[in-house]
Amino acid sequence: MDSIENKIQALNVLVVDDMESIRSMVSACLKEMGVKQVFPMPNGEVAWKNLQTIEIDLIVCDWDMPQVCGLELLKLVRGSARHQHIPFLMLTGTTEKERVIAAVTAGVNDFLSKPFQPKELEYRVIKLLRKVKSQKSSE
Numbered sequence: 806m807d808s809i810e811n812k813i814q815a816l817n818v819l820v821v822d823d824m825e826s827i828r829s830m831v832s833a834c835l836k837e838m839g840v841k842q843v844f845p846m847p848n849g850e851v852a853w854k855n856l857q858t859i860e861i862d863l864i865v866c867d868w869d870m871p872q873v874c875g876l877e878l879l880k881l882v883r884g885s886a887r888h889q890h891i892p893f894l895m896l897t898g899t900t901e902k903e904r905v906i907a908a909v910t911a912g913v914n915d916f917l918s919k920p921f922q923p924k925e926l927e928y929r930v931i932k933l934l935r936k937v938k939s940q941k942s943s944e
Contacts, residue, residue, distance in 0.1 A: 894933060
């Protein structure tokens, strides 16, 4: 049985945001969806270090953070043979055309504008899981 619900429960999700309240909210939404393993990180630098030691299936990351921002983390992930396949959902408070183009060029899988509703996050996660599943079945 390879249902979306089983995939959600098996996910290891990295949640990266410099605001504790956003990390907590995203983590709570993911856990409400059934995700068992959520790894909250305060910025891209800490997230990148932890990516070297934990297996991650999905990254939910804010754009604007100190040290290593979301776009820089995305570029690190896409530049790594070990991590380049990980779906990357960018959280952003802005939808400026230049930023969207930069993130798409760097390989972002999807965007979620802040503020957002929990159902929007759930929809994006399920959409990414279905996309990954269809890509693997076509290989």
